[in-house]
Amino acid sequence: MTEKVLILDFGSQYTQLIARRIRELNVYSEIVPFNKVPELDESYRAVILSGSPFSVKEERALRPDLDALIGKVPVLGICYGAQYIADYYGGTVSRSLKREYGKANLGRVRRSDGLFESIETGSQVWMSHGDTIQHLPEGFELLASTADVEVAAFGSDNGRFEAPVYCIQFHPEVYHTLDGGQLLRNFVMNIAGCTGDWTPAHFIEQTVEDLRERVGEERVLLGLSGGVDSSVAAMLLHRAIGDRLFCFFIDNGLLRKGEFEEVERSYEGMGLNVTAIDAKQEFYSALAGESDPELKRKAIGRVFIEVFEREAKKLANIKYLAQGTIYPDVIESVSVHGPSVTIKSHHNVGGLPEKMGLKIVEPLRNLFKDEVRRVGTELGMPAHLIGRHPFPGPGLAIRILGDITPAKVHLLQEADAIYINKMREYGLYDQVWQAGTILLPVQSVGVMGDERTYEQAVALRAVTSTDGMTAEWSHLPYDFLAAVSSAIINNVKGINRVVYDISTKPPATIEWE
Numbered sequence: 001m002t003e004k005v006l007i008l009d010f011g012s013q014y015t016q017l018i019a020r021r022i023r024e025l026n027v028y029s030e031i032v033p034f035n036k037v038p039e040l041d042e043s044y045r046a047v048i049l050s051g052s053p054f055s056v057k058e059e060r061a062l063r064p065d066l067d068a069l070i071g072k073v074p075v076l077g078i079c080y081g082a083q084y085i086a087d088y089y090g091g092t093v094s095r096s097l098k099r100e101y102g103k104a105n106l107g108r109v110r111r112s113d114g115l116f117e118s119i120e121t122g123s124q125v126w127m128s129h130g131d132t133i134q135h136l137p138e139g140f141e142l143l144a145s146t147a148d149v150e151v152a153a154f155g156s157d158n159g160r161f162e163a164p165v166y167c168i169q170f171h172p173e174v175y176h177t178l179d180g181g182q183l184l185r186n187f188v189m190n191i192a193g194c195t196g197d198w199t200p201a202h203f204i205e206q207t208v209e210d211l212r213e214r215v216g217e218e219r220v221l222l223g224l225s226g227g228v229d230s231s232v233a234a235m236l237l238h239r240a241i242g243d244r245l246f247c248f249f250i251d252n253g254l255l256r257k258g259e260f261e262e263v264e265r266s267y268e269g270m271g272l273n274v275t276a277i278d279a280k281q282e283f284y285s286a287l288a289g290e291s292d293p294e295l296k297r298k299a300i301g302r303v304f305i306e307v308f309e310r311e312a313k314k315l316a317n318i319k320y321l322a323q324g325t326i327y328p329d330v331i332e333s334v335s336v337h338g339p340s341v342t343i344k345s346h347h348n349v350g351g352l353p354e355k356m357g358l359k360i361v362e363p364l365r366n367l368f369k370d371e372v373r374r375v376g377t378e379l380g381m382p383a384h385l386i387g388r389h390p391f392p393g394p395g396l397a398i399r400i401l402g403d404i405t406p407a408k409v410h411l412l413q414e415a416d417a418i419y420i421n422k423m424r425e426y427g428l429y430d431q432v433w434q435a436g437t438i439l440l441p442v443q444s445v446g447v448m449g450d451e452r453t454y455e456q457a458v459a460l461r462a463v464t465s466t467d468g469m470t471a472e473w474s475h476l477p478y479d480f481l482a483a484v485s486s487a488i489i490n491n492v493k494g495i496n497r498v499v500y501d502i503s504t505k506p507p508a509t510i511e512w513e
């Protein structure tokens with residue numbers, strides 16, 4: 001049984017980060033809304049309470065029953081989590097008009113305590129709160145202070161409860177808390193006694209076993225996109241059920257330049273059963289004359305389903321559809337406006353299961369993207385497949401603003417290939433999370449060889465991100481941007497202007513449509 005750390009989400013913007021930090025210790029962690037605590041069987045070794053935009057002093061504060069948790073397993077409260085524990089057990093928390101936001105240093109630390117082992121006095125921490133803990137509840141002791149807050153950390157491991165409880169006002173999960181990783185390690189490994197059994201090898205072994213059990217002797221269908229998620233899902237299934245996995249790779253005419261052939265080639269030698277399907281014309285016909293972004297997406301989704309359905313009919317007895325759904329797609333988070341379900345799903349073959357009566361298998365639904373990559377590496381997949389930037393299912397159709405024609409696709413493919421190749425050449429590809437070129441529906445005047453031109457413009461997009469939910473525009477070097485711009489304008493006839501997109505998400509999104 002894999003050991004687990006449970007994270008109760010009170011709506012902090014950092015909740016996912018807590019889960020990732022724990023997983024970096026090779027310990028499995030899962031996030032649940034604060035009010036959906038599962039039965040704590042012995043696989044749960046510890047519970048962490050996240051921060052929150054709420055204040056414990058508010059009427060609407062989120063107030064789960066802590067008696068069900070505290071004393072059962074070691075508990076760590078972070079920020080709101082700490083304030084709530086203080087408040088719950090009879091301490092006092094006061095609201096202050098002044099927020100403490102940013103770096104602070106732990107001025108006094110009770111280092112004899114397990115939570116602060118190997119952490120020096122003066123260690124830099126990151127604060128983000130308005131409320132202050134004034135008095136500790138009975139049975140708790142002060143563990144650390146900063147210049148601004150007396151109660152930066154406190155805990156109870158003296159017998160008031162049967163398991164230790166620790167509370168910290170700062171955020172150990174953000175990188176600005178320099179010893180945050182050490183603190184979490186102290187809590188998870190030393191105090192909660194986790195051993196670190198969540199490794200890619202362990203995950204593969206267990207998943208392959210589960211898949212064999214689940215799928216039995218049935219056949220499984222999988223849409224392969226050339227992207228990381230579907231490729232790793234395919235490899236896992238292949239290991240579990242071999243030739244009973246049938247992969248379809250569809251050329252929708254909206255892929256990058258040379259991508260169809262390249263992806264086909266990279267799957268050779270991996271042992272997968274892949275059928276490549278040329279459906280370019282079907283997609284182009286469905287998109288003809290359509291310029292509304294949502295209608296374009298819908299048309300593409302519809303054709304994906306049609307193609308899948310038709311091809312699947314040629315194979316008898318398919319019972320399952322495999323999807324590369326990953327953890328950020330399924331986490332239920334608490335939103336600032338109250339507990340709600342926010343699930344982002346972009347899955348392009350989404351309508352298929354109901355239509356064909358297929359059951360879904362999602363071998364990656366517990367993994368973050370970087371973990372998917374580590375599993376892929378462990379499975380022996382080539383580095384260029386693992387390191388690929390994410391690419392949307394609707395492809396270049398959502399990067400060509402307005403209606404789609406094969407000629408526009410061609411124009412964008414050429415510009416995009418120059419951008420991406422140069423990015424590799426300059427050693428920037430792996431520093432960027434995702435990059436692409438957007439064909440703008442504007443023409444502008446230029447001059448080339450003493451002649452007037454009146455041609456289209458492209459925008460370059462490059463972002464850094466961890467999961468695509470938020471993103472920063474990448475600060476790419478000017479000499480690189482200059483080289484790309486001149487290569488595109490000199491080599492792609494039809495484009496005479498290149499601009500760089502400097503918008504973050506939110507409020508912009510990564511794709512333009």
Ligand SMILES: Nc1ncnc2c1ncn2[C@@H]1O[C@H](COP(=O)(O)OP(=O)(O)OP(=O)(O)O)[C@@H](O)[C@H]1O
Nearest residue numbers: 223224225227228229230249250324348390391393
């Ligand atoms: N050209 C395609 N042929 C077959 N299936 C596809 C194609 N494009 C997308 N899909 C299906 O849609 C799913 C969602 O695509 P998505 O881009 O989110 O994931 P991915 O391609 O596996 O990974 P990545 O996010 O790294 O691109 C894929 O997992 C795949 O099953």
Ligand SMILES: O=c1[nH]c(=O)c2[nH+]cn([C@@H]3O[C@H](COP(=O)(O)O)[C@@H](O)[C@H]3O)c2[nH]1
Nearest residue numbers: 346390391392393394434468505509510511
């Ligand atoms: O498979 C996909 N089908 C889609 O319909 C789709 N739309 C956006 N994306 C990808 O999702 C991430 C976030 O994109 P946005 O900021 O544009 O919402 C980025 O990585 C986008 O490339 C998609 N992927």
Ligand SMILES: NC(=O)CC[C@H](N)C(=O)O
Nearest residue numbers: 051052079080129130131
């Ligand atoms: N980051 C947090 O958890 C903040 C908790 C609470 N809203 C405060 O301002 O003090």
Ligand SMILES: [Mg+2]
Nearest residue numbers: 225227391392
């Ligand atoms: Mg993709």
